[in-house]
Amino acid sequence: MTSVAEQPNPYLANFPAFAARISGQAWTQRLRESAIERFAELGFPTTRDEEWRFTNVAPIARAAFEPAAYTPHAITPEQLDRRLFADSSACRLVFVNGHFAAELSCAGKMPAGVRTGSLARVLAEQPALVEPHLARYAAFENHAFVALNTALWEDGGFVWVPKGVVVEAPIHLVFVSTGGAPPAVSHPRTLIVAERASQVTIVESYLGPGGEGYFTNPVTEISTGEGAIVDHYKLQREGDDAFHVGTVQAQLGRSANFTSHSISLGGALVRSDTNAVLSEGTEVTLNGFYLAAGRQHVDHHIAVDHAKPHGASHELYKGILDGKASAVFNGRILVRKDAQKTDAKQTNKNLVLSEDAVINTKPELQIYADDVRCTHGATIGQLDPEGIFYLQSRGIGKEEARDLLTYAFARDVIDRIRVEPLRERLEQVLFERLHDHRQ
Numbered sequence: 001m002t003s004v005a006e007q008p009n010p011y012l013a014n015f016p017a018f019a020a021r022i023s024g025q026a027w028t029q030r031l032r033e034s035a036i037e038r039f040a041e042l043g044f045p046t047t048r049d050e051e052w053r054f055t056n057v058a059p060i061a062r063a064a065f066e067p068a069a070y071t072p073h074a075i076t077p078e079q080l081d082r083r084l085f086a087d088s089s090a091c092r093l094v095f096v097n098g099h100f101a102a103e104l105s106c107a108g109k110m111p112a113g114v115r116t117g118s119l120a121r122v123l124a125e126q127p128a129l130v131e132p133h134l135a136r137y138a139a140f141e142n143h144a145f146v147a148l149n150t151a152l153w154e155d156g157g158f159v160w161v162p163k164g165v166v167v168e169a170p171i172h173l174v175f176v177s178t179g180g181a182p183p184a185v186s187h188p189r190t191l192i193v194a195e196r197a198s199q200v201t202i203v204e205s206y207l208g209p210g211g212e213g214y215f216t217n218p219v220t221e222i223s224t225g226e227g228a229i230v231d232h233y234k235l236q237r238e239g240d241d242a243f244h245v246g247t248v249q250a251q252l253g254r255s256a257n258f259t260s261h262s263i264s265l266g267g268a269l270v271r272s273d274t275n276a277v278l279s280e281g282t283e284v285t286l287n288g289f290y291l292a293a294g295r296q297h298v299d300h301h302i303a304v305d306h307a308k309p310h311g312a313s314h315e316l317y318k319g320i321l322d323g324k325a326s327a328v329f330n331g332r333i334l335v336r337k338d339a340q341k342t343d344a345k346q347t348n349k350n351l352v353l354s355e356d357a358v359i360n361t362k363p364e365l366q367i368y369a370d371d372v373r374c375t376h377g378a379t380i381g382q383l384d385p386e387g388i389f390y391l392q393s394r395g396i397g398k399e400e401a402r403d404l405l406t407y408a409f410a411r412d413v414i415d416r417i418r419v420e421p422l423r424e425r426l427e428q429v430l431f432e433r434l435h436d437h438r439q
Helices: 010-021 026-042 058-062 077-083 119-125 144-152 385-393 398-414 420-438
Strands: 091-096 115-118 157-161 171-176 184-186 189-194 199-207 219-224 229-237 243-251 257-264 269-278 283-292 297-306 312-321 326-335 343-352 358-367 373-381
Touching (some): 026 144, 058 243, 091 115, 115 119, 119 157, 119 189, 144 219, 144 243, 157 171, 157 199, 189 199, 189 229, 219 229, 229 243, 229 269, 243 257, 257 269, 283 297, 283 326, 297 312, 297 343, 312 326, 312 398, 326 343, 326 373, 343 358, 343 398, 358 373, 398 420
Parallel strands (some): 091 171, 171 199, 189 219, 219 243, 229 257, 243 269, 257 283, 269 297, 283 312, 326 358
Antiparallel strands (some): 115 157
16 A cells, blocks of 8 residues: 555645634644644554554545535525434534534523533633643544644534533534535534533534535544533434544543443444543443444544543444445553552444455453453354244244344444434434345
8 A cells, every 4th residue: 555644745735824814822823733743743544553454544645635615505404404313402503514603503591601602712702711621632642633633623512511510401513514526624623521510411413415525524522520420422424425533532530420422324434533531430431333334434443541540431332234344443441550449341242244344343451450340342243043033933024034133233222322312313214224225
């Protein structure tokens, strides 16, 4: 493979003009410059890099993506409502090609003190809210795509929940790509801060048109205070020819409870990183589900850092692959020397429906403490012929039996979704995809 480092890099060439155009604080300008310099040093990863061994990003590196233009009228509110999974009556912040679209957004009813909206606007109006957190958790030193986002982001979501406040309704962040020619790239940046003893549910949705070769490179940073509860969902439904490389980084306070659900249904080449750093007594649950067919490639990398004692983490990722699809699961649990009494469990299960589908799974444990309980495991299999025969013996057709067993495999993860409209819509989409498979 030709090294992507040898390819011309338009991101570096266009950065001076971008930096001159974008407004910001002196510290954000320095941050952007540091990030683009680091990106120049790293270059795009290749399959020679261990963390990218099974994911070839050469199609992204070689494509001549242009910065996505703000085109809010490319999608109507009615079209948006039909494509959304979560409840549209809740607070909804919509971003079109990485830019906040006020005319498509609705504030909903928020408790006093809760701040939601455009990250760029909050940075301009109240930089003291942003500076202690922005780029403090998602490190760009060893991740080229995070460095690229840190250098080139223009806007994204901002959610601030004050101490002791409980937000009952989900806050929905919707990132829409419109596609078009030439192929476009956006770098949405989201910052979520839940202060001590607060509680909030966040849904991130990424969607775009089919048949369009655009690129979305989002980074989400989540910070929780002591005893905070955050229920987070990331739903990736990019177009069939789209590229998506996203990172979710959670920095969790003492005795906090953080749950994240990563659902991947679209995209041609997808990489989703979910990372969490735990404090003392923190509890983390990371669930994921990916459904890939055709020639889709989906890569999930998970890193859980038990930095303090008495932490607990539970991970369950399930994938269904068909056609010539390929998937990667890499889950790493790090238990540091002082993180005694850690309880960690990691499970990855994959259902392969085609002889041409490929899954590479690599669960990892790095344990430096001696008083812990840690387990991990991975399985790859096909549908049980005896289970299909049993259902057929009860009068169910063979294809319907296959669909029921496939749905039952996915149901374990879907049932853990607490946002009812999202859960119900995912069930519907799964049945539709299974039905299309039979056609």
